[in-house]
Amino acid sequence: MATNGCEGRLKMIEELTTNAEQIQDEVLGEILRRNAGTEYLRGYLHGQTEKQLFKKNVPMVTYEDLKPYIDRIANGETSDILLAEPITGFFLSSGTSGGQPKLMPVTAEVANKWELFRGLYESPAMKHFGDINQAGKRLELMFARPEIETPSGLKAASVSTSIYNECNFRANLPKLYTSPVETIFCPDPNQGLYCQLLFGLIQRDEVVKVGSVFASTVLRGIKFLENHWQELCYDIKTGRLSDWITDSGCRNAASLVMKPNPEQADLIETICNCKSWEGIIRKLWPKARYIWCICTGIMRQYIAELEFYCRGLPLVSDLYACSEAICGMNLEPLCKPCDISYTFLPNMAYFEFLPVKNERDGSIEMKSNNEDTELVDLVNVKAGQCYELVVTTCAGLYRYKVGDVLMVSGFYNNAPQFQFVERKNVILSVDQEKTSETDLFKAVTEAKALLDPLGFILTEYTSYVDTSSAPGHYVLFWEIKGKEGTHCKELDPKIMVECCSRMEESLHYTYKIYRKRNIIAALEIRVVKQGSFEALMDYYVSKGTSLSQYKKPSCIKSEEAMKILDSRVIGKYFSPKSPL
Numbered sequence: 175m176a177t178n179g180c181e182g183r184l185k186m187i188e189e190l191t192t193n194a195e196q197i198q199d200e201v202l203g204e205i206l207r208r209n210a211g212t213e214y215l216r217g218y219l220h221g222q223t224e225k226q227l228f229k230k231n232v233p234m235v236t237y238e239d240l241k242p243y244i245d246r247i248a249n250g251e252t253s254d255i256l257l258a259e260p261i262t263g264f265f266l267s268s269g270t271s272g273g274q275p276k277l278m279p280v281t282a283e284v285a286n287k288w289e290l291f292r293g294l295y296e297s298p299a300m301k302h303f304g305d306i307n308q309a310g311k312r313l314e315l316m317f318a319r320p321e322i323e324t325p326s327g328l329k330a331a332s333v334s335t336s337i338y339n340e341c342n343f344r345a346n347l348p349k350l351y352t353s354p355v356e357t358i359f360c361p362d363p364n365q366g367l368y369c370q371l372l373f374g375l376i377q378r379d380e381v382v383k384v385g386s387v388f389a390s391t392v393l394r395g396i397k398f399l400e401n402h403w404q405e406l407c408y409d410i411k412t413g414r415l416s417d418w419i420t421d422s423g424c425r426n427a428a429s430l431v432m433k434p435n436p437e438q439a440d441l442i443e444t445i446c447n448c449k450s451w452e453g454i455i456r457k458l459w460p461k462a463r464y465i466w467c468i469c470t471g472i473m474r475q476y477i478a479e480l481e482f483y484c485r486g487l488p489l490v491s492d493l494y495a496c497s498e499a500i501c502g503m504n505l506e507p508l509c510k511p512c513d514i515s516y517t518f519l520p521n522m523a524y525f526e527f528l529p530v531k532n533e534r535d536g537s538i539e540m541k542s543n544n545e546d547t548e549l550v551d552l553v554n555v556k557a558g559q560c561y562e563l564v565v566t567t568c569a570g571l572y573r574y575k576v577g578d579v580l581m582v583s584g585f586y587n588n589a590p591q592f593q594f595v596e597r598k599n600v601i602l603s604v605d606q607e608k609t610s611e612t613d614l615f616k617a618v619t620e621a622k623a624l625l626d627p628l629g630f631i632l633t634e635y636t637s638y639v640d641t642s643s644a645p646g647h648y649v650l651f652w653e654i655k656g657k658e659g660t661h662c663k664e665l666d667p668k669i670m671v672e673c674c675s676r677m678e679e680s681l682h683y684t685y686k687i688y689r690k691r692n693i694i695a696a697l698e699i700r701v702v703k704q705g706s707f708e709a710l711m712d713y714y715v716s717k718g719t720s721l722s723q724y725k726k727p728s729c730i731k732s733e734e735a736m737k738i739l740d741s742r743v744i745g746k747y748f749s750p751k752s753p754l
């Protein structure tokens with residue numbers, strides 16, 4: 175069912191992946207030719223542009239290394255200290271997984287790459303599900319954040335906000351999406367969300383695709399709907415928008431389309447009023463062909479819950495990108511969430527890979543001496559091996575460590591495909607042991623299996639290391655929900671204690687040894703009340719994170735965030751014995 179435009183894009187993907195090596199060399203050559211004279215690169219390349227010299231002399235860096243240059247540009251110095259092409263603004267990374275938001279230079283070329291990518295990454299899904307642009311509309315939850323102005327007058331905005339600001343996007347919005355622009359730019363995300371759901375319900379017979387960039391935002395939408403469906407139905411029945419929606423943009427947009435529709439309201443009410451919300455998305459939006467959201471990495475913890483709500487509809491996670499660079503896309507949109515791989519697009523940046531090794535029980539640690547480790551080119555990575563991603567871009571990042579760990583799952587033509595493994599910097603540690611995001615995910619998965627048969631779902635979790643008493647111990651915050659309205663207070667405390675034990679048993683060998691020697695104290699699970707993780711999300715959003723790009727931290731480091739969870743604890747449980 176591929177359309178001509180889609181066929182053209184699929185052909186382009188074939189060409190890019192077939193010629194990956196040559197394209198990568200051209201991308202690097204062009205970056206070096208243009209930028210070898212910048213203050214930053216002159217220090218390493220002395221005006222030369224050879225790949226070998228680049229590989230030998232230019233160091234791997236993190237944001238902290240480049241920050242002085244970026245800050246100088248943000249404060250008014252010319253951008254050619256770092257890159258030759260003029261800067262048009264900055265992307266603001268979400269900053270939730272790694273602390274403070276980062277500023278990434280944006281140029282006209284960066285904007286062009288994003289435009290190209292948006293056309294490309296949807297094309298495999300279009301091949302399977304037909305041209306959704308012609309078939310109907312997308313109910314996509316989108317939240318812009320206000321732009322920040324740097325002292326130099328340049329604007330900084332999240333990638334998603336920058337996209338929502340584009341003329342092309344705005345021009346196509348009414349035809350392709352159910353949400354009016356005012357609801358996306360509403361300063362209060364809750365008012366915006368209410369209105370986006372309202373518009374999505376009013377146009378429910380036209381909706382062919384439901385989603386948001388990240389799985390957690392889709393779930394946030396569903397939970398919000400659980401709490402507000404009666405009110406939404408009332409608004410649809412009467413054709414009047416609730417009074418608490420005070421944003422004038424949202425009210426104006428609503429006044430243009432709302433009229434009393436009691437039949438539609440009754441239908442929605444009947445669907446929402448049922449005891450179980452299993453498959454609710456398909457019931458509410460019967461023409462939806464698939465659910466769209468990233469559900470790999472930190473988002474994989476939401477898959478089970480999402481599958482419950484979208485029963486019968488495929489979950490498509492089709493892109494892998496960050497504020498630093500566009501990386502890859504999923505060529506198999508129908509694959510199972512656990513098999514999702516992203517094929518790298520060699521024209522988006524120059525990609526290198528720092529090998530990381532499997533030290534214990536399948537968990538990952540960096541080689542001890544990074545600087546001695548050769549970076550591997552895109553086309554030379556080995557299947558089954560894990561790497562940390564390093565990018566060189568047209569926008570002033572040279573051998574920049576993104577902080578993501580990826581595993582090569584195969585090749586498409588000559589371009590490698592990667593599974594997302596984890597963020598590198600999320601590590602729990604009391605002593606010498608290191609527990610990664612993946613270690614934690616595996617242990618939580620084992621433990622929460624005890625809840626499933628009892629009709630309870632673990633909806634959210636995060637962690638931190640409590641060193642306020644010696645020895646320190648791991649603390650997990652869990653939010654638990656009953657599948658059919660049961661309250662988590664009905665959960666037998668013995669089961670929670672059992673969950674603590676199961677987690678400890680599932681952690682790696684070093685953890686268990688340290689636990690046995692009492693270098694680490696008993697693992698603790700603190701059950702928090704419903705809505706605690708929404709409050710955490712609200713906190714980060716109030717600090718400037720875009721709801722569209724929000725990623726819950728796997729490990730809490732901010733004291734304020736800790737207080738939000740700690741003040742909502744309703745039960746504390748400890749592992750009764752050492753796991754060995």
Ligand code: AMP
Nearest residue numbers: 267268468470471493494495496497594
């Ligand atoms: P930001 O720069 O705020 O957009 O965050 C980018 C980060 O989000 C990446 O470095 C990844 O850690 C994460 N991310 C983006 N896309 C994916 C994906 N498809 N799967 C897993 N994590 C992702």
